[in-house]
Amino acid sequence: xxxxxxxxxxRIAKYFAVATVLWxxxxxxxxxxxxxxxxxxxxxxxLEFITFGRLRPLHTNAVIxxxxxxxxxxxxxxxxxxxxxxxxxxxxxxxxxxxxxxxIIVCAAVTLPLGLTTGKEYAELEFPIDILITLIWVVFGxxxxxxxxxxxxxxxxxxxxxxxxxxxxxxxxxITNSLELPVKFFKSYSIYAGVQDAFVQWWYGHNAVAFFLTxxxxxxxxYFIPKAANRxxxxxxxxxxxxxxxxxxxxxxxxHHLLYSSTPDWVQALGVVFxxxxxAPSWGGMINGxxxxxxxxxxxxxxxxxxxxxxxxxxxxxxxxxxxxxxxxSVNAISHFTDWTIAHVHIGALGWNGMMTFGMLxxxxxxxxxxxxxxxxxxxxxxxxxxxxMLFFAIPLYFAGFTQALMWKEFTxxxxxxxxxxxxxxxxxxxxxxxxxxxGILYLSGGVLMVINLLKTAKSGKFARFEDDQAPAxxxxxxxxxxxxxxxxxxxxxxxxxLIAILIGSIIEFVPLFVIKSNIKTIASVKPYTPLxxxxxxxxxxxxxxxxxxxxxxxxxSEVERYGEYSKxxxxxxxxxxxxxxxxxxxxxxxxxVKGGKLYKPDAWHYEHLVNxxxxxxxxxxxxxxxxxxxxxxxxxxxxxxxxMLSLGVPYPAGFESSAVDDLNIQAKSIAAGLQNAGIQVDxxxxxxxxxxxxxxxxxxxxxxxxxxxx
Amino acid sequence: MSVIYFxxxxxxxxxxxxxxxxxxxxxxxxxxxxxxxxxxxLFDDYKDDSINEPAQTTEPKVNNKENxxxxxxx
Numbered sequence: 001x002x003x004x005x006x007x008x009x010x011r012i013a014k015y016f017a018v019a020t021v022l023w024x025x026x027x028x029x030x031x032x033x034x035x036x037x038x039x040x041x042x043x044x045x046x047l048e049f050i051t052f053g054r055l056r057p058l059h060t061n062a063v064i065x066x067x068x069x070x071x072x073x074x075x076x077x078x079x080x081x082x083x084x085x086x087x088x089x090x091x092x093x094x095x096x097x098x099x100x101x102x103x104i105i106v107c108a109a110v111t112l113p114l115g116l117t118t119g120k121e122y123a124e125l126e127f128p129i130d131i132l133i134t135l136i137w138v139v140f141g142x143x144x145x146x147x148x149x150x151x152x153x154x155x156x157x158x159x160x161x162x163x164x165x166x167x168x169x170x171x172x173x174x175i176t177n178s179l180e181l182p183v184k185f186f187k188s189y190s191i192y193a194g195v196q197d198a199f200v201q202w203w204y205g206h207n208a209v210a211f212f213l214t215x216x217x218x219x220x221x222x223y224f225i226p227k228a229a230n231r232x233x234x235x236x237x238x239x240x241x242x243x244x245x246x247x248x249x250x251x252x253x254x255x256h257h258l259l260y261s262s263t264p265d266w267v268q269a270l271g272v273v274f275x276x277x278x279x280a281p282s283w284g285g286m287i288n289g290x291x292x293x294x295x296x297x298x299x300x301x302x303x304x305x306x307x308x309x310x311x312x313x314x315x316x317x318x319x320x321x322x323x324x325x326x327x328x329x330s331v332n333a334i335s336h337f338t339d340w341t342i343a344h345v346h347i348g349a350l351g352w353n354g355m356m357t358f359g360m361l362x363x364x365x366x367x368x369x370x371x372x373x374x375x376x377x378x379x380x381x382x383x384x385x386x387x388x389x390m391l392f393f394a395i396p397l398y399f400a401g402f403t404q405a406l407m408w409k410e411f412t413x414x415x416x417x418x419x420x421x422x423x424x425x426x427x428x429x430x431x432x433x434x435x436x437x438x439x440g441i442l443y444l445s446g447g448v449l450m451v452i453n454l455l456k457t458a459k460s461g462k463f464a465r466f467e468d469d470q471a472p473a474x475x476x477x478x479x480x481x482x483x484x485x486x487x488x489x490x491x492x493x494x495x496x497x498x499l500i501a502i503l504i505g506s507i508i509e510f511v512p513l514f515v516i517k518s519n520i521k522t523i524a525s526v527k528p529y530t531p532l533x534x535x536x537x538x539x540x541x542x543x544x545x546x547x548x549x550x551x552x553x554x555x556x557x558s559e560v561e562r563y564g565e566y567s568k569x570x571x572x573x574x575x576x577x578x579x580x581x582x583x584x585x586x587x588x589x590x591x592x593x594v595k596g597g598k599l600y601k602p603d604a605w606h607y608e609h610l611v612n613x614x615x616x617x618x619x620x621x622x623x624x625x626x627x628x629x630x631x632x633x634x635x636x637x638x639x640x641x642x643x644x645m646l647s648l649g650v651p652y653p654a655g656f657e658s659s660a661v662d663d664l665n666i667q668a669k670s671i672a673a674g675l676q677n678a679g680i681q682v683d684x685x686x687x688x689x690x691x692x693x694x695x696x697x698x699x700x701x702x703x704x705x706x707x708x709x710x711x
Numbered sequence: 712m713s714v715i716y717f718x719x720x721x722x723x724x725x726x727x728x729x730x731x732x733x734x735x736x737x738x739x740x741x742x743x744x745x746x747x748x749x750x751x752x753l754f755d756d757y758k759d760d761s762i763n764e765p766a767q768t769t770e771p772k773v774n775n776k777e778n779x780x781x782x783x784x785x
Contacts, residue, residue, distance in 0.1 A: 083752060155748050223752070232749035240745065 008081045008467045012094040014368050016074040023066030025447050030059040032440040041623045049113040051623045053544025057124040058112040066105045071357040075220040076163050083157045085471035089146030093139050100136035116186040119541035119577050120201050123177050127188045130178040141167050152471040158239040162219030165247045169211040177204035183644045194572030195263050203254035210250035221289050224360050228305045234291035242284030249278050256327035260554040262569035275327035282320030289313035304379035308359035315351020337584040340401030343394040350390040365454050369461030378453045382446040389443030396435035404429050409558040417561050422587040523570035526701040528650045531638050531664040536694030539687050550581035551590040564591035564598050574650045591699035604678035606692045628688040
């Protein structure tokens with residue numbers, strides 16, 4: 001067998017590693033800023049671009065897709081050529097992938113503060129960026145599959161399976177969830193509405209966690225832990241089993257994000273069952289990672305890289321035990337809409353993704369530059385800052401989540417809510433939010449130490465771009481080879497099979513929802529939004545109100561008492577996209593407009609509250625939105641928006657788009673006149689008028705039948 | 712509603728199929744060699760360091776330092 005010589009090119013892996021560091025710092029910093037904004041609502045200095053509602057999507061997108069995304073690609077471009085004994089398929093594709101991905105991130109960093117958002121969590125980027133993501137993902141897939149085809153090892157190491165599963169699943173998730181109808185440049189409506197949209201969104205959201213943040217990072221773990229410890233993984237067999245179990249089970253668990261919401265009960269139950277079962281494959285990964293270090297714990301004591309990996313994998317184990325527990329309906333009744341969720345995801349993000357990334361970077365840079373790490377003690381300091389930062393962040397938030405949930409649910413002996421004022425339940429947990437800031441500062445300063453350490457390391461060495469290697473050419477498969485080995489030997493077939501495995505799970509959950517009308521109760525009194533309300537809804541989405549306000553009253557006595565009638569699935573059938581939210585930093589708004597309802601406020605109150613929330617309530621933590629009273633509604637877009645809604649199946653009368661502007665003007669003028677009677681001078685064509693119209697519409701359809709029957 | 716039961720039935724069938732395939736694979740010795748790949752991946756760097764030009768020039772220095780440190784510690 002002829003030995004072939006070839007060369008690995010470290011350049012792209014280095015580019016991705018540098019990008020990981022850079023965007024990591026940005027992501028941590030924005031997180032710190034928004035944590036401070038909750039404490040000090042005036043911190044945005046009345047600038048619309050940096051309100052919590054616009055920056056929070058920037059934080060989540062930066063951390064997930066910029067920091068972790070570049071981390072994944074660093075791991076892929078470094079490990080895959082070495083594992084397959086071949087350079088990457090195409091250096092051009094690698095470069096397009098790198099620069100394309102950075103372009104996507106920059107686009108996100110520009111558009112999200114501008115309020116250009118789809119309003120769907122973790123999928124906020126508008127359709128032109130979605131298309132760019134798809135194209136770049138195809139480039140990535142082409143490059144990875146191409147490399148697999150020209151590999152020199154028959155066997156495909158377990159890490160690469162995880163990368164392939166992430167590649168395939170993320171593509172399916174992204175495309176399915178991003179199906180949207182463009183209205184104009186950088187404005188689109190989700191083709192799904194209400195319950196359907198919620199279901200697709202959380203199927204996406206959950207599996208973005210599952211495959212982007214988990215499967216891809218398990219691949220990273222399976223390469224870098226054995227390398228750093230110089231030990232083979234504890235059990236290769238376990239890795240095979242838990243891989244298949246993980247990708248098959250994860251795809252079903254999405255509905256656990258919608259417990260007690262107005263999704264069908266059987267879908268919720270399905271999500272719960274699969275979430276609980278998921279403990280097994282998740283812990284398979286954790287056990288495999290940690291036991292790889294058996295006999296090497298003396299190294300863990302010395303080596304900051306291994307320390308970080310140990311905390312990372314432990315955090316993975318804790319988060320994947322906590323996740324299934326949070327999926328139990330009785331636990332979720334307490335945890336949902338509280339800081340418990342925030343704490344949970346940060347154990348995953350700061351612990352698992354963060355620590356694994358840091359460990360990888362500290363291991364890689366000395367190899368890129370053929371020199372020892374500049375300072376081991378600096379890296380150890382980073383380790384402690386990051387670990388303590390994570391704990392200072394998460395533990396207070398667990399207390400905060402419990403505290404607030406219990407306050408929301410507490411009744412007096414007379415049967416009234418003990419804390420009817422929502423703000424009171426927030427002020428109680430404010431100290432915990434201060435602790436969170438301390439955690440964020442610790443974590444960020446650890447990141448800064450890493451930047452210094454890696455820069456100094458790079459300066460003290462010389463970048464070794466090329467590394468030579470040699471391996472025999474690949475033989476034709478032997479006839480006696482067993483099935484799984486043959487499967488591993490055929491990357492395309494493998495990718496297709498992985499796709500089928502995840503699609504089966506998806507289709508079984510999707511198809512009934514789309515084909516069975518009985519899942520969505522049609523409520524006769526539910527009508528489409530008026531043109532003004534639709535414009536107001538778009539402003540609600542643009543300002544990111546859903547980041548702090550839910551629109552989903554769960555069927556609990558405490559919530560019905562506080563907000564009003566619980567939400568029905570038939571109520572949101574015209575909501576493209578749905579706006580149920582996931583965290584109640586402020587009160588639920590699902591019944592905001594119901595006259596005589598628990599939360600009803602007149603137009604004038606809404607005006608004052610939006611322009612200066614601290615005027616209506618001194619301790620309010622909502623930022624002021626004075627620009628809403630100054631900026632004009634984009635009235636010219638109205639016919640286009642109505643047309644788009646018509647083609648999505650919203651039953652406006654035929655030809656309504658031509659009279660929509662008149663309709664809008666009439667409603668807006670009547671609201672402006674009402675405000676004038678209350679002593680507020682504002683032009684009818686201001687954004688605040690549209691937003692007030694939307695607020696006053698929320699939740700009224702269902703009570704319309706009971707009260708007046710007219711809307 | 713009947714399509715739900717049909718699809719759940721189908722789901723169980725497929726899941727059962729995966730389970731069957733897995734049990735069959737184990738019993739028929741699919742995973743007999745489930746050790747070599749985990750060790751093989753460790754040897755990449757050894758090769759890199761011995762073959763690679765820049766590694767040869769710089770690596771010994773690093774090793775010396777490491778050795779020196781070790782002897783100091785000892």
